[in-house]
Amino acid sequence: WARIDWNDSVRLGPNKFSGDNLVHPSTLRAGEQVCVYGNTTHRTNCGRFMGQLNLLTSADGATADRGDSGGPMWVEGRGLVAVMGT
Structure with a gap:
């Protein structure tokens, strides 16, 4: 778990992904x-959901590179599934 405290100058926008x-x-x-x-x-x-084991959600074909961790994983039209880790 994590907590993020935004600076007062940060303006959050809509979640355009999920x-x-x-x-x-x-x-x-x-x-x-x-x-x-x-x-x-x-x-x-995009890729195909493979399954979940404890807190690990895996997908085949949904690739990422170094530095992409923290990005969203979602199902189009349904919502956010997880935060990506590599």
């Missing part, structure tokens, strides 16, 4: 499409 909904990984089916966005690569790519 909206404000949260999707619990336990509600996903194997093979369902998930997408990720990497801040270093500046790209969105």
Whole structure:
């Protein structure tokens, strides 16, 4: 768990990737499409949900590079699934 304290000058905008909904990984089916966005690569790519074990959510084909950690993983039209780690 983490806590972020924003500086008073920071203005947060809308979540353009997944909206404000949260999707619990336990509600996903194997093979369902998930997408990720990497801040270093500046790209969105999608893959297939493989499953969840404890706190690890995995997807096949949703690739990331060094520095992309912390980006969103979401299901289009449903909401945020997880924060990406590599």
